[in-house]
Amino acid sequence: MVASRRAIAGLGDGLIGAPAFGWQLLDRLVKKSATVRAMSTGRRLTPRGEERRAQLIAHATRLFATKGYHSCSVADIVEGVGVGKGVFYWYFPSKEELFVEILMAAQTDMRRRQQREIADLDDPLDRIAAGVRASVYWSAEHRDLFHLFEFAATDETFADAVRIGRNTIISDVVRHLNAAIAGGRIPDRDPEKLAHAILGVSTLVTLEYVHHQGGPPEDVADMVADFCLGGIGVSQPS
């Protein structure tokens, strides 16, 4: 549980005005088994242990993305790594929590990528465009994780975890939108709705053109950015 919290701690970094999603949500996500408590009392892993853990995460990610969470058994995961079943429960309290961990790490990573791409830009519209582009690129490079997001959003069990991450992204965009509105660059419309719309465009177009059709991310990124700028009301150069 503590581990999980740590995992998503990065999400809040430098986040101003972030909504208070609170840890209650997360706490609901994580069942408190004996193992969990053992885990949370600060177990240190040997280097070899860290590697095993990473192996398991890597393979589980691939399997979850390929066959789906429900169709992928713990047996599948450990078999792929070539270890016994007990090992899994040494490193993770449950299949469910492993999934949450992967999910949150992915969300953190994706956001970091966005932040990095935006860092040098001052103009709010530029930041939005760059952020959108970054998310397309990231999705292209992390097919598996992208699929995990998609699935997790539809499963009652993980819906909360998804919302936490999604809201973080949303509030980033909202800040830029507010700046743009304040600067008179775009009409004054509900920035949260706009942010969700942007996310929607980015998600579905990437899904279809990058993942299904295997097109080049550059083109998709351009198209998505264009569409979104138009959508939020930037007058087109024609």
Place this chain on the structure above:
Amino acid sequence: MVASRRAIAGLGDGLIGAPAFGWQLLDRLVKKSATVRAMSTGRRLTPRGEERRAQLIAHATRLFATKGYHSCSVADIVEGVGVGKGVFYWYFPSKEELFVEILMAAQTDMRRRQQREIADLDDPLDRIAAGVRASVYWSAEHRDLFHLFEFAATDETFADAVRIGRNTIISDVVRHLNAAIAGGRIPDRDPEKLAHAILGVSTLVTLEYVHHQGGPPEDVADMVADFCLGGIGVSQPS
């Protein structure tokens, strides 16, 4: 299988230039068990039977949407209707095929709604806006079915069925976009990509504001339509 085909027949109504999705996809979706064949080769249901079947579909839809497909067992379904387990398999060849049937019926219904709302409009941009609004309204009125779409899209097993329906919607929009481009109303950009973007906006904004936050569909419909028109390049009046 025959029944399933009939179920989605409406999707193609009056569709000119629709891509050839072919029935192969569908055929793969629907396993040809003995039961299926029995079903398709003319089983007549009595009025009482029709009612039972409808009950089961209704309750299953609710459960699938609430607990998720994988977390909802056949036992749950029949228990809710108050019948024995065998009854389920009297009316449906499997849990999987019931889900596909619900899915396809929903897609057909949703498209019918769009067509109806569009029928009186001549202007392609008006048709797009009206279609988008219709989909928001429909989603608002059919929370359960909307959730089913979301889930089905993420599950390998149903991905094909979803794509069939989605592509039908997409090609509707594409036709209107082509008309708008031909008429010089919007810039000449890849209409399929634009259509996917429109779908993305509609989906995610509806999900968040209508379903999660419970807002009024009218506002959401307006916002989505505005955003999409801007996105495809309609110059804003303001």
Place this chain on the structure above:
Amino acid sequence: MVASRRAIAGLGDGLIGAPAFGWQLLDRLVKKSATVRAMSTGRRLTPRGEERRAQLIAHATRLFATKGYHSCSVADIVEGVGVGKGVFYWYFPSKEELFVEILMAAQTDMRRRQQREIADLDDPLDRIAAGVRASVYWSAEHRDLFHLFEFAATDETFADAVRIGRNTIISDVVRHLNAAIAGGRIPDRDPEKLAHAILGVSTLVTLEYVHHQGGPPEDVADMVADFCLGGIGVSQPS
């Protein structure tokens, strides 16, 4: 039950010295359900009813032989005839008893055929050879029933029924063997054992060459007769 008894009544015709298998065996085979009792109180079938019954028997025989008794459901049977499930239980008290009835009718028919072919012959060795040939021909003409025998012999439930029929055949052969021994035509060895051996040859060779390899029954009949005559000790012409 009465019906079943009637069905095998022919087996005893003109049978001298037949072992007393008794009806106890049969009675154990047939469960006394309410339906059975109704059946046994002498229900008359209309001509149409007789036809339906015959249709069901014919189709069931084919299915039992093709898919096996256990893999063939009552649903399969009635579906093939195009009637409802209730009809089945109108004509037969159970799936099990239908099978027994088919089995016994087949045994009777097979024996009738043997008797017919033997009728004109006086020499005991000729009668044995003709009987063996007749059984090969009959098996060739009734693949389905032949398979039913094979299966029934291995299933605890029907083993008794099979033994009854088999013993009838055996005792026929035994009579001829005794005559041959008495006449000094063959060495004096246990005629029952010899009869079983003859049955074994006939069964397995027919199975392999007529049914599996689809060879001409004439050749097989010759070979089997030769082998059996040699086996019982007829000195070969060389």
Place this chain on the structure above:
Amino acid sequence: MVASRRAIAGLGDGLIGAPAFGWQLLDRLVKKSATVRAMSTGRRLTPRGEERRAQLIAHATRLFATKGYHSCSVADIVEGVGVGKGVFYWYFPSKEELFVEILMAAQTDMRRRQQREIADLDDPLDRIAAGVRASVYWSAEHRDLFHLFEFAATDETFADAVRIGRNTIISDVVRHLNAAIAGGRIPDRDPEKLAHAILGVSTLVTLEYVHHQGGPPEDVADMVADFCLGGIGVSQPS
């Protein structure tokens, strides 16, 4: 699958001119489930595991022979050994494959016995007689396995497996028959047909006298050998 192949490997030992049954047949028999692959790709069993597995096989064999394959559930099997249901699927991929494994092991064992009894004999007729006797003895000592053969031969699902084993025995006998024919010891008749006839005699007489009537195997073995030698045309000493 690999395991199964190993199981019947012994059947081919020293077999010259054996028909090419090919592994295709076997491959069809053995479904390639994930479990099977896991099994075949080197799962090591601990001594305790080996013992459990053997217990299960032993008890399953007894049950299959007693109640029949279809009437014996996995629940019955594990209950008899006093373990949970999952244990069964830890050791065997399915009930069906367990049966095939038992079947093939039995066939191998039976053939080994024959080979052993024949080893010291040079005369082809002696070898045939000894082989026949060996099969009677083996059947007497392995009632259960003998019944399994009988059943398996009648079930579509296992028919192929049975034919493989049966053909191996047949081709052994055929070799000896060919030698006898070449040496002018018996008339020149189709050796394969003769071999099937021998098998038939041996099977049915053993079934009746050893298993049903519980007679001494010695007498039966003598009788069967006599009958078969006569059948293939050895002139009787009178």
Place this chain on the structure above:
DNA sequence: TATGAATGAGGTTTCATTCAT
């Protein structure tokens, strides 16, 4: 740390049989 073994509830599906109409 790690493993193979074990658990047992729960999943989907089948099917002989009965019953109301």
Place this chain on the structure above:
DNA sequence: TATGAATGAAACCTCATTCAT
């Protein structure tokens, strides 16, 4: 006579999790 509907026990199999070693 006949049908469609219903039953419900029981079949095979899966899997997250625990445990002894």
